[in-house]
Structures are given as C-alpha cells and as structure tokens.
Amino acid sequence: MFAEVTRRPPRVVCLTVAVLAGLSGCSAAPGGPAGPRSTAPASAGGLSADAVDMVTRSGSWPAVQQTLDTALNQLTHTCMRRAGFAYPAAKAARPTSLDDAKALVDLPSRRRHGYGIASPPPSSGPPPAPYYTELDADRRRRFDLAFSGPPDARTEVATGTGTVDVGQRGCDARARAALAGDVVSWARMYYTPQALNGRLDAAVPRQAGYVAALARWRSCMAERGHPYPSPEAARKKLSDEYEKRDRRASAQNLEFRALERGVAADDGECALASRLSSSAIEARRKLVHSLPEKDRAVITELARIQAAAFKRAEVVLADKARRAAP
Numbered sequence: 001m002f003a004e005v006t007r008r009p010p011r012v013v014c015l016t017v018a019v020l021a022g023l024s025g026c027s028a029a030p031g032g033p034a035g036p037r038s039t040a041p042a043s044a045g046g047l048s049a050d051a052v053d054m055v056t057r058s059g060s061w062p063a064v065q066q067t068l069d070t071a072l073n074q075l076t077h078t079c080m081r082r083a084g085f086a087y088p089a090a091k092a093a094r095p096t097s098l099d100d101a102k103a104l105v106d107l108p109s110r111r112r113h114g115y116g117i118a119s120p121p122p123s124s125g126p127p128p129a130p131y132y133t134e135l136d137a138d139r140r141r142r143f144d145l146a147f148s149g150p151p152d153a154r155t156e157v158a159t160g161t162g163t164v165d166v167g168q169r170g171c172d173a174r175a176r177a178a179l180a181g182d183v184v185s186w187a188r189m190y191y192t193p194q195a196l197n198g199r200l201d202a203a204v205p206r207q208a209g210y211v212a213a214l215a216r217w218r219s220c221m222a223e224r225g226h227p228y229p230s231p232e233a234a235r236k237k238l239s240d241e242y243e244k245r246d247r248r249a250s251a252q253n254l255e256f257r258a259l260e261r262g263v264a265a266d267d268g269e270c271a272l273a274s275r276l277s278s279s280a281i282e283a284r285r286k287l288v289h290s291l292p293e294k295d296r297a298v299i300t301e302l303a304r305i306q307a308a309a310f311k312r313a314e315v316v317l318a319d320k321a322r323r324a325a326p
Helices: 049-054 061-082 101-105 107-113 139-148 170-182 183-198 208-223 231-244 252-273 277-289 292-323
Strands: 153-158 163-167
Touching: 049 061, 049 153, 049 183, 049 277, 049 292, 061 139, 061 170, 101 107, 101 252, 101 277, 107 252, 139 170, 153 183, 163 170, 163 183, 170 183, 170 292, 183 277, 183 292, 208 252, 208 277, 231 252, 252 277
Parallel strands: none
Antiparallel strands: 153 163
C-alpha cells in the first residue's frame, strides 16, 4: 500500500478588525514555540495577560497557537500513519500578531499590489496537495474517512457569532481532543475569542489614543495629497472608482493601478508613523476588561483550556524531539 501525503487548509484564522481596515490581513512567519506567561488573573477579578492575548490575537498568542498547531500536525501524522497514510508532521506557521504593526501594514505588498483592488496579490495559502489530488476515487474516499471520520459524525458548536461544523471522529478530531480534551473545547478555544474580540469593534474608534492616532494619520495623508478621513474611506473610494472605470481601457487600468499603489503605500507609511494600528490594539487590549461579566467568564474558561492544551502540546513535541535524537 502506498502512503499518500496531503495538507490541510491553513489553521490560521484571519481575524478581521474593522478599525484596522486598510491594513493587510493575515500572514505568517516562522518562529519558535513560547509558552503562556500565566493564567492567573492580572488583578483581583481581572483577566490574565494570556487571556487578553488570546482574545486580541496579540502578545503571547501567536507563539502559543503555533505550538498547538504543530502538535496537532504531529498527532494527526501518527494517527494517519496507523491508518496507512503518510500525513506530514510539519511545523506550523506562526500567525501574525495584531500588535506587529509592520507585518500588518506589509508595505512591500502595498507597493506591489496596492489594496488588491485591481490586482489581488497571489494566494499565500498552502500549495495544492498533489499526493491527495492524484488519488483515485476509492483511495481518496478512504483518506477522507481516516482524516475526517464519517460525514454523519459531526456536531454544531456555537462560537458567539454563529456555529461551526465540527467532526467528532477521524484523526483530525482525535488530535484536537487529545490536546483540548474534546473537539467542542478545541472549536470554542479556536473560534469564540474572535467573536468576543469583535464585540469591541465599535468601541475602539472612540478611544482617546486611537482618535489621536487617526488625527495624525489624516494629517500625514493630507500632506501627501490624500484628504481621506480614514483608511477605510480611502479603500472604499478607490474601490468605487475602480467599479466605474472602463476596464477594457488599458491606459485607464494602468493609471488606476499606479494611483492605488501610491495611496495604499502612503496609507501604510502614515499608519506606521502615526501608530494607528498600535493605538487600535492598545485600545482593544484595555477594552477586553470592560466586556460583560459573562463574557469575561467565558474568556477565563477558554484561557484555562488553552493553557492545558499548551502543556499537552509541549509533551507531544518533546516526545517527538526525543525520538528524533541520535
């Protein structure tokens, strides 16, 4: 029996932050694992630093998530090997922290592709899985069954903004359960913090630090000939203008793309100079503590699940390292 290799879609979930519209979305960079600082409350009745990191996708969270995903790959690899398939035990990419302003802005991409309106940047996702796509129908069916379990063995998990469909059997589900205790806990730990973070969106633009940073951004953009009130407005105006253009006219297209790249790059440079994204994440981290008590209780619970899953992940990766040692 031949052993096939495939790859799952990336586990990085791109968190859309309304007040950071105009900044780049998700990206990943290599890095080593790092553990949570502490799950103890930062103050009496308050949230721990790691709980705030988990909700705001900043601080320690990217390194913690990378460790969890790497261990998940290893556990899935072991399970799939027992089922007769070779699944890669790859080191997961580290998701970009929302307090990494340079990575969020991504000036090189802006200078090449602008906002991605006229010429979207190439996909940064994983390449196609040739060992999977080249399987015959029966072999692919058996691979899917080993990885995801039977189609009817699934459950809906509430995340705070809707539900996600979660497999209960198969190697992927077993790996998640081995780390988080069960697949429902993994799904809640993975998706619910994003929903809780989203509840802060409307409040961030009203925070004094962000208001001041936005004023600095506007001044910077005006000096460059772009009198936009916000990054969102700049992107929207260009997008609306692009929709009105005759896309068959190559001269117009070239003119628009040059304009788009220039505005996007100036937007990014002004965002960095004004600390716009940094002010937004600083405001967001403070606002987490103002969430209703029931939300803070959920955050504390999920931080405990994450801390326990992280410890299990460390054991998985330590065992792998010992086996690989000469």
